[in-house]
Amino acid sequence: MSFLITSLAIIVAGGLLSLIFYKSHRFSTAFGAGAAVLGCIIGIVPAVQIIYYGNTETLKLAWDIPLGSFFLQLDPLAAFFLMPIFVLSALVAIYGKEYLRAYREKKLLGISWFFFNLLVASMAMVCLAANTILFLVSWEIMALSSFFLVAFEYEKEDVRKASWTYMIASYLGTACLLPMFLILGTGSNFLDFDNFLKNISPRTADICFILALIGFGTKAGIIPFHVWLPVAHPVAPSPVSALMSGVMIKTGIYGLVRTLTFLGMPPLWWGVLLLVIGIVSGVLGVLFALAQHDLKRLLAYHSIENIGIIAMGIGVGLIGWSTGMPVVAALGFAGGLLHVVNHALFKGLLFLGAGSVFHSVHTLEIDHLGGLIKKMPATGFTFLIGAVAISGLPPLNGFVSEFIIYIAAFSGAIKMDIYPAMFLVSAIAGLALIGGLAAACFTKAFGIVFLGEPRTQEAQKARESSRWMTAPMMGLAAACILIGFLGPLLLPFMSPVTGTILSNPHSAEIKKAADYLLYVTAGSVVFLVLVAVIAGLRSRLLSGRTVGKALTWDCGYAAPTARMQYTASSFAQPVIELFQFFLRTKKHLTIPDTYFPSAANFESHTPDIGREHLYKPVFTGINKFFLRMKIVQEGRMHIYVLYIVITLLVLLFWYMR
Amino acid sequence: MPIASIINICLGLLLAPLLLGIINKTKAFFAGRTGQPLFQAYLDIIKQLRKGVVYSQTTSLIFRAGPVIGLASVLIALAIVPLGGVAAPLAFSGDLLIFAYILGLMRFFTVLAALDTGSSFEGMGASREVLFSALAEPALLIGLAAIARETHAMSLSQMLPAVSFLSPEVVLVTVALLIVYLCENARIPFDDPNTHLELTMIHEVMVLDHSGPDFAFILYGSALKLWVLGLVIIGIVFPASSGSFWFISVISAIGGLFFLAVIVGIIESTMARLRLIRIPQLLVAAGSLSLFAFILVLR
Numbered sequence: 037m038s039f040l041i042t043s044l045a046i047i048v049a050g051g052l053l054s055l056i057f058y059k060s061h062r063f064s065t066a067f068g069a070g071a072a073v074l075g076c077i078i079g080i081v082p083a084v085q086i087i088y089y090g091n092t093e094t095l096k097l098a099w100d101i102p103l104g105s106f107f108l109q110l111d112p113l114a115a116f117f118l119m120p121i122f123v124l125s126a127l128v129a130i131y132g133k134e135y136l137r138a139y140r141e142k143k144l145l146g147i148s149w150f151f152f153n154l155l156v157a158s159m160a161m162v163c164l165a166a167n168t169i170l171f172l173v174s175w176e177i178m179a180l181s182s183f184f185l186v187a188f189e190y191e192k193e194d195v196r197k198a199s200w201t202y203m204i205a206s207y208l209g210t211a212c213l214l215p216m217f218l219i220l221g222t223g224s225n226f227l228d229f230d231n232f233l234k235n236i237s238p239r240t241a242d243i244c245f246i247l248a249l250i251g252f253g254t255k256a257g258i259i260p261f262h263v264w265l266p267v268a269h270p271v272a273p274s275p276v277s278a279l280m281s282g283v284m285i286k287t288g289i290y291g292l293v294r295t296l297t298f299l300g301m302p303p304l305w306w307g308v309l310l311l312v313i314g315i316v317s318g319v320l321g322v323l324f325a326l327a328q329h330d331l332k333r334l335l336a337y338h339s340i341e342n343i344g345i346i347a348m349g350i351g352v353g354l355i356g357w358s359t360g361m362p363v364v365a366a367l368g369f370a371g372g373l374l375h376v377v378n379h380a381l382f383k384g385l386l387f388l389g390a391g392s393v394f395h396s397v398h399t400l401e402i403d404h405l406g407g408l409i410k411k412m413p414a415t416g417f418t419f420l421i422g423a424v425a426i427s428g429l430p431p432l433n434g435f436v437s438e439f440i441i442y443i444a445a446f447s448g449a450i451k452m453d454i455y456p457a458m459f460l461v462s463a464i465a466g467l468a469l470i471g472g473l474a475a476a477c478f479t480k481a482f483g484i485v486f487l488g489e490p491r492t493q494e495a496q497k498a499r500e501s502s503r504w505m506t507a508p509m510m511g512l513a514a515a516c517i518l519i520g521f522l523g524p525l526l527l528p529f530m531s532p533v534t535g536t537i538l539s540n541p542h543s544a545e546i547k548k549a550a551d552y553l554l555y556v557t558a559g560s561v562v563f564l565v566l567v568a569v570i571a572g573l574r575s576r577l578l579s580g581r582t583v584g585k586a587l588t589w590d591c592g593y594a595a596p597t598a599r600m601q602y603t604a605s606s607f608a609q610p611v612i613e614l615f616q617f618f619l620r621t622k623k624h625l626t627i628p629d630t631y632f633p634s635a636a637n638f639e640s641h642t643p644d645i646g647r648e649h650l651y652k653p654v655f656t657g658i659n660k661f662f663l664r665m666k667i668v669q670e671g672r673m674h675i676y677v678l679y680i681v682i683t684l685l686v687l688l689f690w691y692m693r
Numbered sequence: 694m695p696i697a698s699i700i701n702i703c704l705g706l707l708l709a710p711l712l713l714g715i716i717n718k719t720k721a722f723f724a725g726r727t728g729q730p731l732f733q734a735y736l737d738i739i740k741q742l743r744k745g746v747v748y749s750q751t752t753s754l755i756f757r758a759g760p761v762i763g764l765a766s767v768l769i770a771l772a773i774v775p776l777g778g779v780a781a782p783l784a785f786s787g788d789l790l791i792f793a794y795i796l797g798l799m800r801f802f803t804v805l806a807a808l809d810t811g812s813s814f815e816g817m818g819a820s821r822e823v824l825f826s827a828l829a830e831p832a833l834l835i836g837l838a839a840i841a842r843e844t845h846a847m848s849l850s851q852m853l854p855a856v857s858f859l860s861p862e863v864v865l866v867t868v869a870l871l872i873v874y875l876c877e878n879a880r881i882p883f884d885d886p887n888t889h890l891e892l893t894m895i896h897e898v899m900v901l902d903h904s905g906p907d908f909a910f911i912l913y914g915s916a917l918k919l920w921v922l923g924l925v926i927i928g929i930v931f932p933a934s935s936g937s938f939w940f941i942s943v944i945s946a947i948g949g950l951f952f953l954a955v956i957v958g959i960i961e962s963t964m965a966r967l968r969l970i971r972i973p974q975l976l977v978a979a980g981s982l983s984l985f986a987f988i989l990v991l992r
Binding site: 406407409410420424427428429430435439442443446447449450451454457458461464465467468469471472473475476478479480482483484487488489551552555556558559562563566567570571573574577578581582583584585586587588589590591596598600601602606607608609610611613614 | 768790
């Protein structure tokens with residue numbers, strides 16, 4: 037624990053120093069980024085230790101704040117979430133040092149670094165806190181510091197709007213958490229986590245579960261509480277979006293899983309509900325991602341998709357738990373939680389890649405890019421690794437976690453009763469569809485941005501970012517590859533983590549899945565050998581033969597231009613047409629219709645279905661209602677006095693009754 | 694690893710291109726033509742292997758990686774499917790997932806290689822390929838889940854020999870997988886493999902720019918894909934228990950594959966290609982058939 041306290045102290049102190057030295061961007065960056073990197077490295081050590089030995093460390097100090105003590109608890113579950121937080125934060129800090137340099141004339145970077153370090157420290161505190169007050173305070177500091185980071189370019193109107201949306205969503209979520217913690221703490225004067233109700237009644241547990249699902253689900257971005265995500269991620273600076281999408285939204289998952297440990301044995305419908313929400317979030321998330329034209333908004337919708345996959349894993353785990361099937365329970369949770377780490381790695385990587393593109397080309401409009409892999413090979417190839425990983429394809433890490441969720445769902449679908457088995461087979465169908473559509477989306481994102489010919493002058497002039505930016509991306513790409521191959525070695529360490537939730541490590545079941553993964557790794561190694569052999573065979577065959585270079589054979593057309601290439605919009609069009617019912621893409625078309633047509637124009641955009649059809653009507657309704665209520669506020673003194681008199685009379689009658 | 698499973702792999706490597714020949718012979722028979730020789734696919738592959746290549750100057754390393762990764766992926770798939778009741782070399786619980794996903798990896802890189810050329814025609818094919826395969830994937834996996842529930846196993850090598858012979862759910866899964874088979878291998882009614890231009894809207898379009906050994910790898914890879922996916926269907930229809938004399942069951946399974954190729958040929962001769970907007974409906978129908986099969990197994 038002392039290591040962690042030191043680490044957090046360093047991170048916060050670095051943030052304060054960069055705030056103090058805000059006048060010199062060099063000092064503030066050095067203090068901010070340097071402290072973040074140092075603190076994260078120190079913090080990783082105890083997290084890894086706890087996972088390795090499977091023990092728990094606690095720190096309980098009395099403090100003046102009522103309702104409990106200053107109570108920190110580092111159990112395997114907390115340590116498991118701390119690892120991606122520290123790893124990604126350290127890499128993002130290195131990247132951010134270079135990325136933010138471009139803004140050194142316009143912005144006070146000291147302030148940004150202050151909030152950045154505060155965000156890192158508060159995320160870690162959320163995972164460590166074992167006292168309600170401490171948890172909620174860290175939760176709010178996390179929300180506020182990320183709000184200020186999202187609002188980095190506050191002079192732009194859409195940035196301001198997006199930050200407010202984020203802020204409001206965040207508070208609506210917390211509004212559900214507060215009553216949940218109070219319910220859990222009834223009957224005790226302390227709100228420490230170990231004082232919570234032991235024998236919770238089923239009705240109360242249901243209410244707490246629903247409140248946790250809404251409250252933590254808002255942070256995680258599950259549909260329908262996702263609206264803030266696709267607006268806030270694109271406007272934030274890329275390192276911030278990487279950190280938020282990679283690890284901050286995962287604190288929502290952490291909160292949900294932590295709450296599950298208080299609630300005892302779940303009824304079947306919890307798992308079913310979470311599974312259905314996961315499938316809906318996954319499928320709609322990837323569909324909306326396909327319809328986007330902005331690279332970062334596309335990635336933001338993919339966060340919703342991946343949170344959906346994580347929710348599916350946890351849902352499968354809950355179904356297994358409530359029906360008493362340890363294989364399904366342990367592997368569902370293990371797969372879902374492993375996907376938390378995997379998503380942190382590849383989504384962090386992809387957002388940093390997008391940032392690198394923006395840094396060089398100054399646009400993220402997918403249809404304005406193209407051919408970047410030749411100009412930016414490091415960004416391109418690391419982005420490709422992220423794209424393969426996020427599509428859940430072997431031999432990378434995305435496949436490993438999806439494979440474990442699949443195994444859990446298959447084991448349940450084979451052995452369970454009709455009702456849960458039907459839901460588990462829908463999990464299989466959902467994962468398959470999501471996987472296919474994710475591959476469609478990332479062939480689009482990678483293919484249009486990095487392959488082909490540059491579509492604009494700016495893309496033509498693209499240059500590779502400096503090593504400060506490419507090195508963190510390479511680190512993340514290497515981690516994606518490593519977890520893909522070392523799955524069988526790493527998976528057994530999941531059993532203390534799932535053990536914290538299920539109060540039984542189920543090591544035997546997890547060991548079995550690790551054995552299956554051993555075959556996957558064997559297959560992957562053979563695959564790499566085959567790739568090498570076939571590539572070798574080809575260069576052997578081609579040695580001494582003519583290897584010509586020519587134009588792309590465009591069905592005989594000899595003068596193709598970059599503008600003739602397929603665009604991202606046209607690539608995604610068949611999918612979008614097919615799922616028009618959900619997507620409701622809006623099109624604006626100016627048809628050239630006179631004999632001498634001059635201008636033609638086509639535009640399409642896909643507004644968020646939740647925002648347009650759920651929140652907009654609700655909030656306009658509330659707004660209208662309050663506008664009507666304005667009648668009571670006349671602004672004349674005697675009317676207000678009348679109100680007071682009426683109130684007093686009503687109270688008097690009520691009292692006399 | 695028993696010798697029998699190695700022999701099975703070698704049989705696949707040797708005989709896969711023959712399936713293309715059988716399909717084409719069947720089509721020629723229906724059209725009243727002599728048709729190309731039965732071994733034309735072998736000749737094509739050998740011819741391409743002997744040539745040099747021309748790369749488009751638009752392309753990058755991805756374009757060259759596409760055929761290599763594609764062939765390596767389908768070879769892994771070959772090591773997963775059992776043939777004639779003999780367990781495959783890479784058989785384990787959950788191998789059906791790596792089977793489905795390694796073919797997904799093959800598709801991923803074929804699509805990227807197509808986009809790498811910057812040709813709008815190839816982009817068009819790529820765009821269709823990703824949509825149709827995304828819809829075919831659930832049908833395949835639900836169908837396999839139905840078989841898995843019926844046989845209480847998660848490995849193709851254990852599932853396929855244990856399938857009950859032509860029970861209603863097995864028939865439903867077979868029909869669903871046949872639709873997936875035609876879609877994944879870009880045959881009629883999904884795609885017309887005959888030409889290289891307007892009629893061929895999906896697979897052949899994507900590989901338009903490949904030449905020489907690269908193209909040979911692609912041809913061989915698609916022949917192997919025809920073989921491995923066919924083996925799954927044949928394994929379900931003609932379950933061969935490993936107890937019997939393996940030589941006979943291998944011969945009968947390969948006979949079944951050739952019969953499947955004849956059926957594909959007959960479908961291609963008697964049907965027209967579907968309109969593109971109808972294709973998703975057919976794939977969703979395949980998914981529903983798989984789901985019905987699963988419900989039947991649940992009883």
